[in-house]
Amino acid sequence: MNHVAKRAVANPATAATWAGLLVVLAVLTGCTGVGSIFSGKAGPPPDAIQVTPQDGAKNIGPEDRIGVKVPDGRLESVAVTRIEDAQRQKVPGRIADDGRSWEPASGAGRLRLAAKYSVDAVAVDGSGHRSARHTTFTTTVPEHRFIGYFKPENRSTVGTGMIVSFDFNRPVTNRAAVQRAIKVTAVPPVEVAGHWFGGSRLDFRPAAYWKPGTEVTVEMALRDVAGAPHVYGTQDKKVVFEIGRSQTSVVDAAAHTMEVHREGEAVTTIPITAGAAGKTTTYNGKMVVSEMREVTRMNGRTVGFGGEYDIKDVPHAIRLTGSGTFLHGNYWSDEDVFGSQNVSHGCVGLLDVQGGGSDTPAGWFYDRTLVGDVVEVVNSKDKQVAPDNGLSGWNLDWTGWKAGSALR
Secondary structure: OOHHHHHHOOOHHHHHHHHHHHHHOOOOOOOOEOHHHHHOOOOOOOOOOEEEOOOOEEEEOOOOOOEEEOOOOEEEEEEEEEEEOOEEEEOOEEEOOOOOEEEEOOOOOOOOOOOEEEEEEEEEOOOOOEEEEEEEEEEOOOOOEEOEEEEOOOOOEEOOOOOEEEEEOOOOOOHHHHHHOEEEEEEOOOOEEEEEOOOOEEEEEEOOOOOOOOEEEEEEEOEOOEEEOOEEEOOEEEEEEEEOOOEEEEEEOOOOEEEEEEOOEEEEEEEOEOEOOOOOOOOEEEEEOOEEEEEEEEEHHHHOOOOOOEEEEEEEEEEOOOOOOEEEEEOOOOHHHOOOOOOEOOOEEEEOOOOOOOOOHHHHHHHOOOOOOEEEEEOOOOOEOOOOOOOOHHHOOHHHHHHOOOOO
């Protein structure tokens, strides 16, 4: 049996499943386990990656500039991306010769209006410890105009649970007109309905998960549509994405396992650790993968905890909710925790190594996951995740979903 199977199989009976699967499939953040925080295992140094504009900033003007710097150590990599109407484009730039700073290339410094930017930076200190930072900000939308930031991206391949989601930069009061101006169609055909969460978010999905191979088209005819009195849309756009293979996973928090299904068949069981009993249990319910990071920082203060943890290099991080639930690699907890105890602050942890290993359970699952895949948690001593927490709308039945449409 290979290295991954030895570390990932919950019991000997699943060994054959793992071995067969590896042949067939040549294919911030919120929480973490308490293992190394109190056990004294070595961790990365304090985070010192400084990014401007600050994380979560809105209405940034075109004259502002993006900057990344570290007072100590050196920047290993910096990736800056601009997203406009689901089109992703890299912002060119360079790291200074001393490794302490990054700045955009000449001619690329001026920010675009009505765009969303993301910055992903990794730094290394003198001892070789890595630290990661992910930030986002949005730029100014012209006065009296509104736009919808939406996912998934154009020409992407996503999982069968993908939900088309629009976040509007201004509250929409004329919801029927805005919803009518957005058409989501599929080949082969399937009924798709919209559901409003408040006045600034509109999601679309079918009654059941998409079929693999489906081509989905999103057409926006929002230009000059009145979303609110004297506030008009700007977008006139068509986006196409494809549904990939079917993969869903069921996390049993009581059994400390995750069963992975491909095309409706159970293919393996992976030992996990979920949220600890008490105040940090994991949500129950269906959650959709919305983003993936090879390495990210997880700081309890960003999600309402105190200073219990701040891990700068969490590997193989897969976001499940907007509030900070991740499925991620865990290298700091003792190996015997996985499959036997729940010790995290609400996330689902898989065994990993520092820096992230491709032959670990976390690395194996990350490499076979798409944005849009569904992870369902059962038997946790917590409530069901809210349908507007991330892309969790599958927790509403079809009748409840259609009741949230403005076109009833």
